[in-house]
Amino acid sequence: MIRNRLAELMQSKGIKVVQLSKETGISRNTITNTVQNDSEMYRLDTINKICNTLKITPCDFFEYSPIEIEIEVSHDPEILHIGRTVNESYIADDINLELDIIFTLIKDGRTKNVYGTLKYLPQSVITTSPIHTSSISYSLDMNENQDNINELSSEVNNLSSGFKSMIYKKMINEIKTYLINYSANIEYPFYTTYLINFDVEIKDVVQDVQIEVISNVFTKF
Known part of the structure; x- marks a missing residue:
């Protein structure tokens, strides 16, 4: 990098x-x-x-740095949705934004994939209110044996604070880009008892959302 x-x-x-x-x-x-x-x-x-x-x-x-860390985001089919169960509410309360994430560590000609899950946290707020900003908080759970997690964590810990910040920012950008592209390519991005996309497109909500990931490996600063 x-x-x-x-x-x-x-x-x-x-x-x-x-x-x-x-x-x-x-x-x-x-x-x-x-x-x-x-x-x-x-x-x-x-x-x-x-x-x-x-x-x-x-x-x-x-x-x-002689290493590369690539990041890929995906999700299980027909899982993502944002909706509300209370009519005339600006706040979504029926949400599933769990994502899968793959970190590819490349070093000395070797490639290792480390798999994780981004768990949607309850302090997140998805709103169509014009005076409030939506925010999504994820916790990063690693679906790997401890040796793979330790290797990735060790490589990240050895990086400068500047590189750590760059990787965190890259992860946030990958998540946001994935959600934007997904919302733009499906016909009904919101569904539940009451649709939340009244006068507001999901892509517009996601475009402005603030995203954070809570992780022991990747930190914002």
Whole structure:
């Protein structure tokens, strides 16, 4: 895996996005995306300007780890649903959003799949209210023997905090993208006694939902 360390470098030098944008001529949007490691490709002249301004080398700018962790989300057919049992309520109370998740650890030419389940937690709130934000909390349960869990946990623990944050963010993005794509491709995403999608499409609710995963292996920070 590879990532940039711009966030840490700017923090250590006390430089903010606005200042770096002004001194390099790079747009604030580009710098923000770079800080968040949201860019898959970097222009050489962008890296050159940042390095010159911060007085660092490309080796300081990038961080590398010889492992890869890929993430895949899925679910059992006809399980996912969001609905409500009380008419005229904005809050969903009939919910099944349990997901399966696979972590693929790639190191030294070896590939190992570690399987888990994302359990939907009761503190989650799914609402179509225009003044409230939906939130989904999952607990990550590993469906594996302890040796496989320990190996994955050990590799993650040896990573820098920046890589840990990047993997957590990748996991959240995979979950959200999966739910959005699923909701966009089925005709009736909500079902129960009363449909909750009055005037609101499921994809719009999922698009804005805040997601967190509680796990002993993967942490947000």
